[in-house]
Amino acid sequence: MEYQIVVGLEVHVQLLTESKLFSGCVNRFNPDEPNTQTDPVILGLPGSLPVMNRQAFLLAVRTALALECEIARFTKWDRKQYFYPDSPRGYQISQYDLPFSQRGRLEIPASEEGDEKVLVRINRVHLEDDAGKNMHDESGRGGESMVDLNRAGTPLLEIVSEPDMKSAFQARKYLEELRLMLLYLGVSDCNMQEGSLRCDANVNLHVAQEDGSKIATPIVEIKNMNSFRNVEAAINYEAGRQFEQWKKTGQKMGDVSKQTWGWDANKQVTFPQRSKEEAADYRYFPDPDLVPVTVSDKLLKEVKAKIVELPAARRERFIMQYQLSKYDAGVIIDQGKMLADYFEAVAKQSGDGKQAANWMTQDVLREMKERGLAIAEFPLSSEILGTLIARVVGNKITIKSGREVFAALLEQAESRDVHPSDVDYLIQDRGLEVVSDEGAFGPVIAEVLAKNEKIVADVRGGKVQAIGPLIGQVAKQIKGADPKRIRELLLAAIGE
Amino acid sequence: MTTALCQLSTRDLISQLNSGVMSSVDLVTQSLQQIEATNGVLNAFLDVQGQVALDQAEAVDSRRARGARLGRLAGLPVAVKDNICQKGVKTTCASRMLENFVSPYNAHVIERLAAADAIIIGKTNLDEFAMGSSTENSFYGMSYNPWKEGYVPGGSSGGSAVAVAGNMAALALGSDTGGSIRQPASFCGIVGMKPTYGRVSRYGLVAFASSLDQIGPFACDVYGAAVCLEAISGHDVRDATSLDQSEVYVSGQLDVPLKGLKIGVIDEQMAETVNADVLAGVRHAIDVYRKAGAKIVPITLPHAKYAVATYYIIAPSEASSNLSRYDGIHYGHRAEEFSSLTDLYARSRGEGFGPEVKRRVMLGTYALSSGYYDAYYNKALKVRRLIRKDYDDAFKKVDIVLGPVTPSAAFAKGDHSKDPLTMYLADLFTISANLTGLPAISVPCGLNQDGLPLAFQLTGRALDEGTLLRSARMFEASVNWKGLSF
Amino acid sequence: MSELSREQIEHVSRLARIDVSGSEVVSLQASLGHILTYIECLSEVNTTDVEPMVHAIDVANVFRDDVVTPSLERAAALLNAPSTDGRYFLVPAILDAD
Numbered sequence A: 001m002e003y004q005i006v007v008g009l010e011v012h013v014q015l016l017t018e019s020k021l022f023s024g025c026v027n028r029f030n031p032d033e034p035n036t037q038t039d040p041v042i043l044g045l046p047g048s049l050p051v052m053n054r055q056a057f058l059l060a061v062r063t064a065l066a067l068e069c070e071i072a073r074f075t076k077w078d079r080k081q082y083f084y085p086d087s088p089r090g091y092q093i094s095q096y097d098l099p100f101s102q103r104g105r106l107e108i109p110a111s112e113e114g115d116e117k118v119l120v121r122i123n124r125v126h127l128e129d130d131a132g133k134n135m136h137d138e139s140g141r142g143g144e145s146m147v148d149l150n151r152a153g154t155p156l157l158e159i160v161s162e163p164d165m166k167s168a169f170q171a172r173k174y175l176e177e178l179r180l181m182l183l184y185l186g187v188s189d190c191n192m193q194e195g196s197l198r199c200d201a202n203v204n205l206h207v208a209q210e211d212g213s214k215i216a217t218p219i220v221e222i223k224n225m226n227s228f229r230n231v232e233a234a235i236n237y238e239a240g241r242q243f244e245q246w247k248k249t250g251q252k253m254g255d256v257s258k259q260t261w262g263w264d265a266n267k268q269v270t271f272p273q274r275s276k277e278e279a280a281d282y283r284y285f286p287d288p289d290l291v292p293v294t295v296s297d298k299l300l301k302e303v304k305a306k307i308v309e310l311p312a313a314r315r316e317r318f319i320m321q322y323q324l325s326k327y328d329a330g331v332i333i334d335q336g337k338m339l340a341d342y343f344e345a346v347a348k349q350s351g352d353g354k355q356a357a358n359w360m361t362q363d364v365l366r367e368m369k370e371r372g373l374a375i376a377e378f379p380l381s382s383e384i385l386g387t388l389i390a391r392v393v394g395n396k397i398t399i400k401s402g403r404e405v406f407a408a409l410l411e412q413a414e415s416r417d418v419h420p421s422d423v424d425y426l427i428q429d430r431g432l433e434v435v436s437d438e439g440a441f442g443p444v445i446a447e448v449l450a451k452n453e454k455i456v457a458d459v460r461g462g463k464v465q466a467i468g469p470l471i472g473q474v475a476k477q478i479k480g481a482d483p484k485r486i487r488e489l490l491l492a493a494i495g496e
Numbered sequence B: 001m002t003t004a005l006c007q008l009s010t011r012d013l014i015s016q017l018n019s020g021v022m023s024s025v026d027l028v029t030q031s032l033q034q035i036e037a038t039n040g041v042l043n044a045f046l047d048v049q050g051q052v053a054l055d056q057a058e059a060v061d062s063r064r065a066r067g068a069r070l071g072r073l074a075g076l077p078v079a080v081k082d083n084i085c086q087k088g089v090k091t092t093c094a095s096r097m098l099e100n101f102v103s104p105y106n107a108h109v110i111e112r113l114a115a116a117d118a119i120i121i122g123k124t125n126l127d128e129f130a131m132g133s134s135t136e137n138s139f140y141g142m143s144y145n146p147w148k149e150g151y152v153p154g155g156s157s158g159g160s161a162v163a164v165a166g167n168m169a170a171l172a173l174g175s176d177t178g179g180s181i182r183q184p185a186s187f188c189g190i191v192g193m194k195p196t197y198g199r200v201s202r203y204g205l206v207a208f209a210s211s212l213d214q215i216g217p218f219a220c221d222v223y224g225a226a227v228c229l230e231a232i233s234g235h236d237v238r239d240a241t242s243l244d245q246s247e248v249y250v251s252g253q254l255d256v257p258l259k260g261l262k263i264g265v266i267d268e269q270m271a272e273t274v275n276a277d278v279l280a281g282v283r284h285a286i287d288v289y290r291k292a293g294a295k296i297v298p299i300t301l302p303h304a305k306y307a308v309a310t311y312y313i314i315a316p317s318e319a320s321s322n323l324s325r326y327d328g329i330h331y332g333h334r335a336e337e338f339s340s341l342t343d344l345y346a347r348s349r350g351e352g353f354g355p356e357v358k359r360r361v362m363l364g365t366y367a368l369s370s371g372y373y374d375a376y377y378n379k380a381l382k383v384r385r386l387i388r389k390d391y392d393d394a395f396k397k398v399d400i401v402l403g404p405v406t407p408s409a410a411f412a413k414g415d416h417s418k419d420p421l422t423m424y425l426a427d428l429f430t431i432s433a434n435l436t437g438l439p440a441i442s443v444p445c446g447l448n449q450d451g452l453p454l455a456f457q458l459t460g461r462a463l464d465e466g467t468l469l470r471s472a473r474m475f476e477a478s479v480n481w482k483g484l485s486f
Numbered sequence C: 001m002s003e004l005s006r007e008q009i010e011h012v013s014r015l016a017r018i019d020v021s022g023s024e025v026v027s028l029q030a031s032l033g034h035i036l037t038y039i040e041c042l043s044e045v046n047t048t049d050v051e052p053m054v055h056a057i058d059v060a061n062v063f064r065d066d067v068v069t070p071s072l073e074r075a076a077a078l079l080n081a082p083s084t085d086g087r088y089f090l091v092p093a094i095l096d097a098d
Ligand SMILES: [Mg+2]
Pocket: A044, A087, A088, A089, A090, B324, B325, B326, B327, B328, B329, B330, B331
């Protein structure tokens, strides 16, 4: 018997606004000073009223447009009623039947290898407010839970996919691609550790039958996965568990109601969470404190103008425009928009995208990693690096000299500002310029050959690789000489 | 011997303050003495801030003496319904749930009163969370009608009505969700007005039914209601339903006659089972208008008879949600004993809410619960639109609609509290203004044979408080109504 | 006039998180039943093609600018809390999350 994993993902993303969704209270991750980021609206005090943050709505629309969603021309907010200590009003302000956007899509790779793609349909994207945080007593029995409302009221985008992912890998890819897009759009910092991106997975299996039909197993919602690796692991674990369960019980979708399971990252297992005795009845109704929002063509145009080139399109363009390998383009794009922008500036400045990509993926990323720097903090501007690469590409210096200048620039940058002019100054100062006047080689080669009769004899005897030390000696005297050219000239002289 | 507040017109009161004939300290002292003397019986105030009020009055007097420019309510003692948040002061909503709740912020109207240099003298009694029509639902005991012993003052803003009618305050603020200003005003022989929805910010008004609630003034006369409305109206960015152009200025034009005023009289309502005394009062008002040159036009509001049913779905539904915040976690009453979190919620709310609040929250919860939304809530919202359309049609023909406020004058305590539906049905004439958002005012028009005040109601076009108040003044100027003089 | 059943009242009481005692249940069965029966008169009204009216005013697109306003001091935020340690709101261990 074979089975197919079926996954739909529900992602919650906090938006990067200054203030919260429904009040001017500051929107900032701050668990260390609990209950210092509240006001009457956040506390749900009697008499307080929500007023929608325009920027939050605009960021929400920007995201939905990037996901190719249809934007509703009329949208409203509804109250979702439930009692929980992190929800001081006793209801969440969310969107029920008229979300501001529906029916989008996101393309992801189908598998690790190959170029095949999968289109994941987005069911809906809606805007709602976040709850506060309950900290449970972990010491054992009888303790009290602590409630911090700093997070309450943070603008939250809920992005619901269709069950279009057919493997845990695809689920991870969807999340990676979505995260990257959100980062490029500048709508969220997507920090999973801080909870600004959270994910629940709906998982079930389609088990193939001997007659060719498929049977769907009951859907399980998995919560509490705090990394993409964990999402992948949890789905794989859950698939195996469901398959065993199916073999044991034969339960199909519809036989039991949807269950909620948690993910234990330490034990790497899913575990059942308390099921509700009564099905939730959220008693949604339109929030009378908020008025509807209508979306005009003008607004859509304005928002669209703010959408930058998205990672997928940019990746393709890098491959086409700069002849990058799929791998290199991927590495650069995945590092985020700032690095991709830096790369493009370097590529333009140097006139050679492929070389620029090599420098980025090797030298720059290595240095960033060693120094623990983000591209924004990298001491060499794109103009400096572009200038340096231009010298290599233009054969003014060798690649080896280029690395020497790169290191020297980084060293100088530790004590002072460096400028593009420093590139040529260093080349000159260190005499790294490639010697194009081959007349200079004659006497040096003659001298080196004279001093190394044994090696010359070895080379003549067929041990061509013995020539290495001679190249070194010539290069020592003629800085900036191209080793390949030295080799050619040496061989020619020995052969005469 | 001082003159009882309601024996003096608000206009005269303000000019006596302006001219220095009377000081604000005198006036506030007089209010406090009246409270001292009568509140023990009438129970209008739940909390009196005497010293603070006197200090503020003194500050206003000395600023006036220095020739400072003062606000339009400068030095006037104002009472505020205890469902309006005032910073540093208890806001109980007459509920056990909020017995110890101290608001850390001011409602928009409190800021407005302060900006108008009004003196807030205390917080007034109400039906718990403004749910009721008699103040009998207050956790802190009912208020009494100053006109007749043993009678209710109406509700839910009963305390505010009693404060003004009983000469304890020059003006008062109430809130009106289904008639909670107009009905007690009519029972107490004073003017009470519900402005257009959105005219006055709800920020800081403890919500009962958000789409119906509106703060409004009580005063001894139309001028008082007008200046008070002017002081509290205006756009507030903290209330998304506060209208952008919501400043009003009418007090200066109140006495300018309305030429060719067309008054619609509701056939259906006149034919309803309205008590004879109330009907006589309304007929008297119609006669006065006719003599003053207004044209009386019969109109029909075919869906008005569904107002009570519509209201008693919408209001409890919104209330069931608005009152979810009282859960004993972040503020408010928490039960002493509980076995779990769910139990903590259920017991805290079971103990903290009185019977009428429980009934309405449960009614609303039922109406919104799975499977009933379309049959109840959504249906009611549709009928609501039809009710509004009736008014829109009527206002094509007339400038103002006239009818009764209530089916009867004030009733004796306990009379209606046995059967909630009877009490709800008494809201028949006031509810439409809340469902439609239109401004409406209760105007006193005499006493019945039991010595209880009678009143009629005017309803105006949206945002046309000008015509509404001027029409009310037109009647007032033609009769010689005076309030209580004790 | 139809009363609500005891089970219906108990169900709503659970949804609303309001404890009601035995005598309250009986009285609510009757009073809610009366009111709901009365409300049935709305079924007479033809509401075909009528848009629901959520708000008393016809307003849309009310936003505020994304500008930070001061937060309450923590002490003010916790001022009315039934139980607090000076930093957090405290609640009994949440074992019955639902
Ligand atoms: Mg709460």
